Amino acid sequence: MRDPGLFLKEFGIAAAIGATLLIGISWWFLGRKTKRTFPLPSKWRPVGTVSSLRVYPVKSCKGVEAQKLLVGPAALSKDLNVDRQFMIVDEAGQLVSARTHPKSVLINAEIIEEGLLRLTAPDMPPLELNFPSNASNTPECRGIEMDCVIHGRPVKAMDMGNAVSQWLTEFLVFRTDRPAELRLEVRLVFHHLPAGQRRNLARALLHLPFASEDDKSMFHDEIGAAHIISDASLEDLNDHLKGTGTSVSALNFRPNITISGGLPYAEDDWLFVKIGEAVLRTVRPCTRCIMTTVDPQKGEKNENKEPLASLRKYRTVEDETMNKFFNYAPKLVFLGCPEPSSVND
Structure with a gap:
């Protein structure tokens, strides 16, 4: 089940994070709809604070830190720097x-x-x-x-x-x-198409109930223009890594938005995330790959494949059908798409 609406404040600037509770309907059942619309929550609940923001103008290269980000139809941006352009x-x-x-x-x-x-x-x-x-x-x-x-x-x-x-x-x-x-x-x-690109979503729409036919992106790996991680989840992961000789930071996971406050993995149950006037819809958990093992300071892979090896022990997708769809990859961070009513053009 999804969590009730959530509200967030960022650096004293009005911002919000939100999710809706879909009572009595399973998450996967909703995936059988054809044309999808997603009513926004009428109420929001506070959950934490945005602690950092960044975009990555060149995919797989270093990010650019920001105090605020513009939410566009296909990507987040800081001034002239568009994420994964x-x-x-x-x-x-x-x-x-x-x-x-x-x-x-x-x-x-x-x-x-x-x-x-x-x-x-x-x-x-x-x-x-x-x-x-x-x-x-x-x-x-x-x-x-x-x-x-x-x-x-x-x-x-x-x-x-x-x-x-x-x-x-x-x-x-x-x-x-x-x-x-x-x-x-x-x-x-x-990426010379400013409005983003709509990829072939047929397979994703079959398995991801909160993906839309209209979702677009730049050069993102998956559906979802925003990567969001929580400090609490990251701290819990580092607890699991004790004894491995490895610790990680948010940079291992290359998020756009990092949130402080709340419980570890509470974001698993969020549907809508509201930050300022922008509303992001959660389309899927972000399943993790070997890239998380690359040390962001050294540019070298971890010899023991951490943190991926530890994540595989406790953060796989619970539903077996979805686990197979995600190729049995562990999850950490979630991906969101802008709701049209909240996009700044």
Whole structure:
């Protein structure tokens, strides 16, 4: 069952977190609806405080911290920095992430002015790269639309040219101990469709009752424009990690919003999250992968596959059908989509 409406305050600024209770109807039964609408709660209950906010302009690279975020139809943003608006791919357009190139988490990526992306990394010269707001050519950008793939799902993107490709390839490929046969060129692509993309949601809609046909995203792995984690859940995970020689921070999980206050994993039962005037609908738990084992400070994977190994012992999805759908991955953090009435255009 889902929790009653919840209310949150952030840094003294009016903000809210909310969830609704669906009495007498199972969570999975609701997934059999066809056209889905989601009435918002009429009441909200306080649960905690937003403790940190960040966006990740380039997928798998470092995040940009924020005091406030704008909720858009397909992503969160801080000023000019839109969450997951860029990503790294191989020459075939397949996503390249910290799962296979863990040093990517050491790359600072920030849009410093309109149409200008700045990249820095340890022992690398800074790179500033112009990018277009549409499909026009620029000197740095080839202006070529690519067919790319994120975990088997096709997306459209614009190739950002050879200069940044050489920079990324040098840092992520040649300055590593990768075998010669795996030293392949990588490229940077840009999400040039400002309204986001609606991927093929047929399978997700079958299994996720609170996903909508209209949900859109940038280069996010899954349905959901916002990743949210609670400090209480993180503290409980670190308790489970005692004796492993490992501890983790929120950065291992790359959330947009971190919440303090409340009980561990209370977020499992939230449906609607209200922060300020923005309302996010929870569409699914965020199941965790090998990327959580990458040390965000060192860019190296944990040899014992922690915290993933510990999470698998106690944080799997309870429903067996859903557990199979999520490939038996453990859950931590949840993913939300903006409700249209709350979006700032």
